[in-house]
Amino acid sequence: xxxxTVEEIRERFDNDxxxxxxxxxxxxxxxxxxxxxxxxxxxxxxxxxxAKQLLDIGCGAGNYTLKMLEKLPSLDCTLLxxxxxxxxxxxxxxxxxxxxxxxxxxADLREAALPENGFDIILAGAVxxxxxxxxxxxxxxxxxxxxxxxxxxxxxxxxxxxxxxxMTGYTWERYGDYLESVAGKEYRQKVLDYVAKEDSPxxxxxxxxxxxxxxFSQVExxxxxxxxxxxxxxx
Numbered sequence: 001x002x003x004x005t006v007e008e009i010r011e012r013f014d015n016d017x018x019x020x021x022x023x024x025x026x027x028x029x030x031x032x033x034x035x036x037x038x039x040x041x042x043x044x045x046x047x048x049x050x051a052k053q054l055l056d057i058g059c060g061a062g063n064y065t066l067k068m069l070e071k072l073p074s075l076d077c078t079l080l081x082x083x084x085x086x087x088x089x090x091x092x093x094x095x096x097x098x099x100x101x102x103x104x105x106x107a108d109l110r111e112a113a114l115p116e117n118g119f120d121i122i123l124a125g126a127v128x129x130x131x132x133x134x135x136x137x138x139x140x141x142x143x144x145x146x147x148x149x150x151x152x153x154x155x156x157x158x159x160x161x162x163x164x165x166x167m168t169g170y171t172w173e174r175y176g177d178y179l180e181s182v183a184g185k186e187y188r189q190k191v192l193d194y195v196a197k198e199d200s201p202x203x204x205x206x207x208x209x210x211x212x213x214x215x216f217s218q219v220e221x222x223x224x225x226x227x228x229x230x231x232x233x234x235x
Contacts (some may be wrong), residue, residue: 004198006108008083008129012198013060013083021089028182029191030126031175032223033157036230037125038228039065039222040155044072044121047153047234051120052076055147057109058127062090064157066097068123073098078119080105099175110140120152127199129159137202142214148235154216155232159201160224171227178226204229 004012011018020027027033041064044051051072056065059079069075079100081087084106095102119231122144131137144154162168172192179188208231209221216233223230 001057003132003200004124006091009198010082013081014085016088017061017083017085020063020086020209021093022203023094025163029179030159031178031228032225033228036228037064037155037224039230040064040123040125040157041071042066042219043222043232044123044153045154048120048151050147053119053149053222054060054078054122054123055114055119056080056090057122057124057144058082059090060086060125062093064123065090065099066123069094069097069099072121072150074100075121076101078103078105078114079140080107080109080114082108084104087135091192105209109143110136114147117149119147121150122148122154125157126159128207129199130157131202137207139216140212141207145211145214145216146235150235153232154211154235155230156207157230158228159195159200160227160229161203163203163205168227174225207231208233224234 012157055078056070057080059065059081065079077086077094078113079090087104087106091102091104131140148154163170176188176192179191204221204224210232211219214235218234219230
């Protein structure tokens with residue numbers, strides 16, 4: 001099956017702003033979404049307690065930035081997303097919060113012009129699974145490392161696979177059972193078909209190894225429940 005193009009992904013999120021504006025109802029397909037949101041933002045607060053500059057990659061409607069601002073008010077926030085409607089909604093919500101400033105970047109991270117050593121905290125919530133081949137992953141992780149200041153952190157909440165196909169098959173089976181318990185067999189199939197079409201997740205160990213290879217000094221696993229995980233690295 002051919003994977004979704006960047007434009008197809010952009011169009012889908014353009015039409016899904018309302019759902020992603022609500023963490024309670026908009027993330028039911030993501031196991032432990034609220035737990036991972038809490039964990040990566042609290043970890044970032046503890047790692048960089050005097051942070052000034054935040055970059056939210058694939059910010060969506062701004063949920064991760066808003067949670068980060070609850071813990072570290074008065075951040076200068078840079079919001080980046082492919083979707084202009086998502087970015088507009090995030091801007092409205094974050095501007096109304098405690099942010100010192102809000103900078104909007106309507107772009108693909110791979111092409112965005114951002115300042116190296118410019119950020120204390122970089123958040124990536126449910127976005128990196130849209131990367132494709134190993135070269136794509138390596139290029140993006142190396143760029144993120146360059147964007148961070150020394151001592152800064154890169155925190156991820158995302159869909160993941162296992163190291164082996166056998167265990168990946170098991171976790172997808174369990175995930176399908178979870179989806180079916182939420183909204184029935186049709187919902188299960190709808191979400192799994194969408195994942196197969198749009199997503200190319202990698203394992204937690206793959207991503208932690210990649211962080212180390214591009215220069216991160218430390219990596220941390222905060223939470224993992226089947227095919228969803230929260231983890232990160234410190235420059």
